[in-house]
Amino acid sequence: MQLVDVVVVGAGPAGAAAAIELARAGRDVAVLDRACFPRDKCCGDGLTTGALRHLDALGLDPGSVASWHEVDTCWVRTPSGRTVGFPFPDDGVFGATARRVDLDAALVDVARAAGAKVHDGHGFRTLRWSEDGVTVRAEGMEPIAARYVVAADGVWSAVRKALGLTEPGYLGDWHAFRQYLVTPGAGARRLWVWFEPELLPGYAWSFPLPGGVANVGFGLRRVPGRPTGSMAGIWRRLLDVPHVREALGDSARPAAPHKAWPIPARLPRSTLAAAGGRVLFAGDAARAADPMTGEGIGQALETGRLAAASILAAGPRSPDEAVGHYTHVLRGGMAVDHRLSAALCTVLGSPAGVRGAVRVAGASPWTRRNFARWLFEDYPRAVLGTPRRWHPGVLHGRGAFSSD
Numbered sequence: 073m074q075l076v077d078v079v080v081v082g083a084g085p086a087g088a089a090a091a092i093e094l095a096r097a098g099r100d101v102a103v104l105d106r107a108c109f110p111r112d113k114c115c116g117d118g119l120t121t122g123a124l125r126h127l128d129a130l131g132l133d134p135g136s137v138a139s140w141h142e143v144d145t146c147w148v149r150t151p152s153g154r155t156v157g158f159p160f161p162d163d164g165v166f167g168a169t170a171r172r173v174d175l176d177a178a179l180v181d182v183a184r185a186a187g188a189k190v191h192d193g194h195g196f197r198t199l200r201w202s203e204d205g206v207t208v209r210a211e212g213m214e215p216i217a218a219r220y221v222v223a224a225d226g227v228w229s230a231v232r233k234a235l236g237l238t239e240p241g242y243l244g245d246w247h248a249f250r251q252y253l254v255t256p257g258a259g260a261r262r263l264w265v266w267f268e269p270e271l272l273p274g275y276a277w278s279f280p281l282p283g284g285v286a287n288v289g290f291g292l293r294r295v296p297g298r299p300t301g302s303m304a305g306i307w308r309r310l311l312d313v314p315h316v317r318e319a320l321g322d323s324a325r326p327a328a329p330h331k332a333w334p335i336p337a338r339l340p341r342s343t344l345a346a347a348g349g350r351v352l353f354a355g356d357a358a359r360a361a362d363p364m365t366g367e368g369i370g371q372a373l374e375t376g377r378l379a380a381a382s383i384l385a386a387g388p389r390s391p392d393e394a395v396g397h398y399t400h401v402l403r404g405g406m407a408v409d410h411r412l413s414a415a416l417c418t419v420l421g422s423p424a425g426v427r428g429a430v431r432v433a434g435a436s437p438w439t440r441r442n443f444a445r446w447l448f449e450d451y452p453r454a455v456l457g458t459p460r461r462w463h464p465g466v467l468h469g470r471g472a473f474s475s476d
Contacts, residue, residue, distance in 0.1 A: 076100040076189070078383060079208045079218045081196045081231050083109065085369050086355025087224035088179035089376030092130050095186040097384050102218070103180075103188050104210045105225075106195030110177035114333035115369070116250060117287040118263070118279050119168040119175075121160075122449030123370035124472035126377065127179075131186075134473060136178045139171040141282050143263045146444055148430055149315065151269045151423035156434035158444035164471020167263065167448055169279045169287065196230045201347040205388075219388040221351045222379045224372070227336045229357035235346045243294065244334025245359075246274070246366040249303045250289030251330035252281075257321025260286045264319060267430075268310065273364075273420035276310055278319060285327050288320065291335070291366045293417060303332050335368060337361040340407040344399050349391030352379040352398055360406065362449075364413035364420070370449055371406065378402065405461065409453035442467070 078094050080087045083105035094101045117139075119127070134140045142165050146158045160166035184190050194210040199221065201207075208216045223231035232238060253260075255278075264278040268290075276290040290310060292303075307330065310316060317324075335356075336342075342359035345352050354360070355372035362371060378401055386394035419425040433443035445451065451466050452458065 073207075074102065074214055074216045076102045076216060076218045077388065078102075078220045078222060079104065079206070079216055080188075080222045080224060081208070082223070082225035082355070082357070083180050083183070083190060083192060084113065084176055084224060084226070084355060084372065085179060086357070086372035086376035087222065088176070088183045089126065089130055089373045090222045090224060090354060090380040091183040091188040091190075092179075092186045093377050093380035094383065095183065095188040097380075099384070101188040102216055103183060103190045104194050104196055104208070105190075105192045106211070108193040109180045110173050113172035113176060114248070114250065114331045115172045116248065116277055116279055116289060116291075117169050117171055117281065118277070118367070119170060120367055120370050120448040121166045121445060121471060123373055124165050124168060126370060126373035128472040130179070130373070130377075131182055132178060134165075134168075136181065137170045137174045139169075139174045139281050141169045141280060143167040143169065143280065145263065146265060146447065147262045148265045148267070150267055150427050150430050151272075152427050153315075154427065154430060156430055156440065158433070158440045158447070160444050160448075161441065161471060164474030166445065166450065166471040169263070169281055171281065196225060196234075199231060199234050199347070199351070201350050203348060206347065206350045219350070220383050220391070220394065221347070222354055222376070222383075223351055223357045224354040224376055225357055227334055227356045229353065231351060232343075232353065232357060235351065237343055237346060245294055245337040245363065246291050246335035246361070247294055247303065247332060248289060248291040248335055248366060249307055249330065249332045250287055251307070252327040253286055253288050253320060253324045254284055254327050255286045255288075255320045255324045256284065257319055257324065259319030260321065260324070262319070266316060267420070267426045268313065269423055270306065270309070272422065272426065273417040276316070278316075286320070304330075335361045335366045337363040337366065337410070339371075339402065339410050344402060345395040349395035352382065352394065354379045362413050363410050364416050365447075367449070374406065375402070405452065405458065408458055412454040412457075
């Protein structure tokens with residue numbers, strides 16, 4: 073039997089972040105993932121300022137991500153046709169895109185370099201726990217005994233299922249659909265957010281990538297009891313919208329098959345820990361995506377780092393302290409942000425609400441610049457309502473990867 077301090081299940085951003093922090097603190101970490109890296113992951117490929125700051129803190133080198141592409145402005149179009157550019161400051165990186173196949177593999181390499189033992193191609197199978205620790209079995213491996221498990225294994229978490237914590241009928245809180253397109257249109261070099269009436273409070277996007285390719289897609293908020301309709305039908309109609317076609321170019325063509333995926337965004341109501349505190353859920357397994365935008369990479373990185381910090385603070389024999397620390401920080405921070413985001417979806421649920429919000433946000437250079445930072449999570453959504461998170465420079469700090 074293999075003995076380690078922590079088993080991390082899932083090597084996506086949440087799991088890699090947890091493994092990096094734990095390994096750098098001197099803990100013996102085993103990372104399991106059923107996929108072999110590099111592997112693709114359905115995603116919009118956008119990186120918010122919040123995500124970029126976490127990647128910077130974890131030591132990721134943007135040069136190691138082949139498809140890394142920095143953006144300087146977010147362009148938003150309302151249902152009435154009003155288009156506003158929201159520029160980012162120029163002191164650091166505030167927005168970027170990268171294919172998940174490249175980003176996730178680079179993060180796994182950082183985890184390996186930090187000392188984590190990454191076992192990709194070995195899927196989680198079972199877990200047994202006691203007051204003293206956990207025993208994990210994975211495909212093609214001997215059992216692993218550990219003090220803790222960080223479950224970062226996605227919306228359909230196998231660890232959650234093994235512990236009897238699945239939610240019958242749960243299909244995610246958002247549905248997303250994307251396709252890589254070769255886009256000759258000059259407008260496709262911009263990062264676009266289109267608020268289309270059919271999608272509200274969801275939206276469509278075009279996120280530029282290197283090589284004349286864009287990640288183009290849309291997200292729909294799931295409403296219980298209301299069918300979402302044909303995603304493929306919505307996609308065909310979206311590509312026929314004149315301003316979308318103009319941005320992408322009439323000769324835009326697929327570079328890969330289209331894909332759809334669910335997005336879990338219910339952190340305030342999610343189970344964050346189990347097995348007497350020996351298991352902490354992170355990323356999509358914690359239902360941590362933003363309820364307003366569906367963004368999940370920054371939240372995955374943050375929950376992974378917080379799970380690691382909670383384990384380190386508690387020590388091997390105090391799982392109740394690990395749970396207490398983890399839930400306290402999330403309930404008092406990210407969960408508050410998510411409640412605000414969910415409330416704002418009501419505003420964005422109508423064309424009039426979108427028009428009013430964009431009009432206010434685009435009123436002046438100051439509002440445009442600060443709206444861009446708020447939208448891209450440069451600071452917490454509800455920071456003004458949570459004074460304990462105030463610190464010098466919280467509203468006007470430099471971007472990620474900035475040199476002193």
